[in-house]
Amino acid sequence: MKNWIEAARPRTLPLALSCIFMGTFLAGYQGVFDGRVFGLACLTTILLQILSNFANDYGDTQNGADSLERIGPQRAVQSGEISPESMLKAIIIFGVLSLVSGILLLYFAFRQANLQAFWWFLGLGLLCILAAYTYTAGKKPYGYAGLGDISVLIFFGLVGVLGSNFLYTHRFEAVNILPALSCGFLATGVLNLNNIRDIESDTKAGKFTIPARLGKQKAIVYHWILLALAVLSILAFVVVRGDISWYFLIAFPLFLINAIKVKKLDNPDPLLKQLALSTLFFVILSGLSMLF
Numbered sequence: 001m002k003n004w005i006e007a008a009r010p011r012t013l014p015l016a017l018s019c020i021f022m023g024t025f026l027a028g029y030q031g032v033f034d035g036r037v038f039g040l041a042c043l044t045t046i047l048l049q050i051l052s053n054f055a056n057d058y059g060d061t062q063n064g065a066d067s068l069e070r071i072g073p074q075r076a077v078q079s080g081e082i083s084p085e086s087m088l089k090a091i092i093i094f095g096v097l098s099l100v101s102g103i104l105l106l107y108f109a110f111r112q113a114n115l116q117a118f119w120w121f122l123g124l125g126l127l128c129i130l131a132a133y134t135y136t137a138g139k140k141p142y143g144y145a146g147l148g149d150i151s152v153l154i155f156f157g158l159v160g161v162l163g164s165n166f167l168y169t170h171r172f173e174a175v176n177i178l179p180a181l182s183c184g185f186l187a188t189g190v191l192n193l194n195n196i197r198d199i200e201s202d203t204k205a206g207k208f209t210i211p212a213r214l215g216k217q218k219a220i221v222y223h224w225i226l227l228a229l230a231v232l233s234i235l236a237f238v239v240v241r242g243d244i245s246w247y248f249l250i251a252f253p254l255f256l257i258n259a260i261k262v263k264k265l266d267n268p269d270p271l272l273k274q275l276a277l278s279t280l281f282f283v284i285l286s287g288l289s290m291l292f
Contacts, residue, residue, distance in 0.1 A: 007076040007087070009053040015190055015276040016049035017042060018283045019160025019183045025287030026161070026176055027168035029244075037167050040105035044125075045160070047101055051094040052132035058087045059137030060207075091137075095129050109167040117170065124163065131155060136207075144207045152191050157184015178237035179286065185230035186279040189258075192223050193268045193275065223262055227255045234286060245289040251282035 020041050027033060061077040062084065076082040102125040110118045131151060135143040142151065161180035166172060195202065195209040196219050202212045211219035231252060238244045258275050262268050 003076050003081040004090075007054060007057050007082060008050045011273045011276060012053060013046055013049055014280040015156070015187055016045050018187070018280045019156050019180075020045050020164045021280070021283045021287065022179055022183050023161045023164030024168070025283070025290050026165045026179065028287070029290035030165075030169055030173075032168045034108070034168060036108045037105065040101060040108060041164050041167060044098060044101040044105050047094055047098040048128055048132055051091060051098055051129065052135065054087055054091050054094060055133045055137045056135060057082075058084060058091060059133075059135070059141055060205075062137065091133065095133070098129055099125065105167070110170075113170055117166075121163070121167075124159065128155060128159070143209070144205075146208050146210055146213060148191055148195070149188050149210055152188045153181075153184040156187035157181055160184075175237060175240055178233045178240070182230045182233040182237070183279070183283065185226045185233065186255075186275065186282070189223055189226040189230070190272055190275050190279070192219065192226060193262065193272050196220070196223070196262070197267055197269050197272075220262055224259050227259050231255065234282075238289070245292060247289045247292075248282060248285040251278060251285050254278035254281065 020038075024033070024038055024041070057075045057077050061075060077084055077087050103122070106118050106121050106125070110121070134141055135148060135151065142148070157180045158177070161183050162172065162176060165176060192211065195211040196216060198207075198209075199211050199216060199219075202209055210222060214222060234248060238246070238248075254274070255278060258271055258278065261271055265271065
């Protein structure tokens with residue numbers, strides 16, 4: 001059980017939930033909330049994140065990125081604690097669980113709405129499952145081509161925030177793209193820290209992430225840009241709205257600390273958890289800013 005819990009990577013779950021929380025807070029700001037939608041959205045997101053983590057463990061071992069030379073935490077399949085066959089079965093199980101949870105979520109979200117929205121979101125959910133698996137698994141994982149950052153920006157930002165908000169409100173507001181981008185840039189920052197840590201092992205395995213392509217120093221500059229864009233996006237949203245409080249500013253020093261430490265630390269692994277939790281804290285403060 002310990003090996004499975006470690007393979008699920010619980011420290012990534014706060015980051016996954018951040019986009020759902022942001023979409024929910026935006027809905028509350030718009031005067032809409034449904035507890036069943038919120039609970040099922042959180043459950044579906046957790047299941048998808050665990051699916052993604054299992055697929056990452058499985059795929060990186062199969063494709064050579066997780067080796068004995070890797071600096072980060074030891075992976076379950078690579079270490080032999082969990083067999084590839086068992087991990088593949090777990091991926092299938094969590095894929096099915098994600099689909100079932102997602103269908104229940106869509107039922108409660110759209111039971112009194114146009115069926116067209118249900119089918120659109122079902123297709124989006126299937127795309128999320130496919131993206132979670134093919135990031136590092138399969139014959140041509142897109143993470144190995146350096147497309148992980150844009151994928152995280154889309155799914156942890158735009159899809160996560162705007163999609164969850166639509167489940168409540170059944171409408172799209174263009175200005176909500178700004179807080180969605182803010183979440184997406186911060187999630188991409190977490191991925192970037194992970195990839196900075198793994199530059200050497202990724203390069204040897206032919207996994208050409210953005211840090212592997214840029215080198216460590218330029219990847220650090222890229223990290224600063226991601227954090228700056230996240231800050232600017234939420235500031236722009238608040239200015240455009242004009243009736244939101246500024247409690248979220250309390251979280252900004254945490255991003256500054258992260259940016260400073262990534263320059264100083266040889267191994268940025270401790271900063272992944274710090275940025276993930278800081279992102280969740282920032283989202284909660286943003287929600288308070290909208291509601292009070």
